[in-house]
Amino acid sequence: MRVSVIGGSSVSDVVYEQARQVGHLLGTRGHELVCGGRGGVMEAACRGTREAGGHTIGILPGSDRTAANPYVDTPIATGMGNARNPLVVLNGDATIAIDGSTGTLSEIGLALDYGRPVAGLDTHQIEGVEQVDSPQTAVEYVESAGSDS
């Protein structure tokens, strides 16, 4: 399956490591990653997925695809700013949200609106988001919930 990973573009080392583990688990289990293509959680998750041999997609706000973080295999430039947020969650079968601020909140809302299962790790407490406590449980949740959708 393909999983959207969303979260802050500037994060602590602890959050970065969590996101990297999420990405690594996704790659190990044969999933493809899609994210917003930038730094922080997005970079960490791409890095983990790629280290595990998986494929990573970054859907960027800007119009220059070389602005993607170095772990994005397939960058997609949009030049649409925040109007690209819907595409990040639309292009995954399920979403994992890690940390993050208002941009992440908007993507959680959009993911739920598209009917995507959402696992939340140290992120916004939103009805409909499955709060999980580890990278492992995040990935397990989206595997079980996403395969039904």
Place this chain on the structure above:
Amino acid sequence: MRVSVIGGSSVSDVVYEQARQVGHLLGTRGHELVCGGRGGVMEAACRGTREAGGHTIGILPGSDRTAANPYVDTPIATGMGNARNPLVVLNGDATIAIDGSTGTLSEIGLALDYGRPVAGLDTHQIEGVEQVDSPQTAVEYVESAGSDS
């Protein structure tokens, strides 16, 4: 100023009346309204604004501008589905959220991300949203906060 009003497309009579009062106050005070152009809160707010002689804009998800609710003066078709949500809040100086579900949540996140003041009336409890208890206080909040931005 121009104010974005967001909220559910299918709402109770009580919520509809609140949204209509918000719209009416906006029109009375010389503000322009922008919304998603559909039913429920969007229709009620447009109706109120128009009844007060104000101008209403509806930014629609579909590609047919005649699908706007009958109180939209200037419908804008996008054919972009939920990817039009950012445009609804980008095009106001401030946002009033009334009721609403996941689509509204995504717009609250986007409004905050764009740095827009957000007043919330019976809606999601989100950090950064000013919770108000009446149409009057909603409009007063966005007037005071929006004029600084």
Place this chain on the structure above:
Amino acid sequence: MRVSVIGGSSVSDVVYEQARQVGHLLGTRGHELVCGGRGGVMEAACRGTREAGGHTIGILPGSDRTAANPYVDTPIATGMGNARNPLVVLNGDATIAIDGSTGTLSEIGLALDYGRPVAGLDTHQIEGVEQVDSPQTAVEYVESAGSDS
């Protein structure tokens, strides 16, 4: 009806005057104008329409609606760059193209793709575009062709 006017953002005085006449005729005959909201043909057409008492809409590439030319009544910011081009022609019942370069060419293609009648005044020679020789014939063409669509 609502008519899209497209064309160059930097034009000669002769072209500017033609676009202004197109806009003036549209306003006089009770039509609404939609354009890309910027300078050149867009400004001239808005100016003419407004001078005739008509309503003008500008769908902007940037995210700041105050960047619209001064004759736009209802500016719509998109922050989407050229990805807003489809919205300019989607939001009219017919299109008048005046002068213009590659951006205008893309909008002609999109207008035809949406099935909109297109009148061309000193612009690209494209199959499907009705070449006209005056503001008067441009407006008459879109009135006759657009009312059928």
Place this chain on the structure above:
Amino acid sequence: MRVSVIGGSSVSDVVYEQARQVGHLLGTRGHELVCGGRGGVMEAACRGTREAGGHTIGILPGSDRTAANPYVDTPIATGMGNARNPLVVLNGDATIAIDGSTGTLSEIGLALDYGRPVAGLDTHQIEGVEQVDSPQTAVEYVESAGSDS
């Protein structure tokens, strides 16, 4: 480099074969392909690129990424209809246009507007498009022109 291939979604066998050869040459020479993800020229080009071991991206108008043609490796759903056209050409370093109608015309205009070199094979005669007479010369043109941009 990454090359956008644009053209009709329903084409003759002769055109299909040309597009497949273009795709095959791109894959053989180590280029990545991006297209609109649908049938006709898009399918043929993806097929050729994949047969040569290259990677193919399809940026779709609809919101269901499984609607991509079977030769797309990385489908990107947009749900934006024609408003996704800009993304197809923005995401390549150069464009090859083959056959095609109004949608292709809009993409040629957008590609030129973004400053992308465009090779045209049996397509619209547009100033700024390098008219070529074979898949080989199309690929050679974008290689030489695209590497400068």
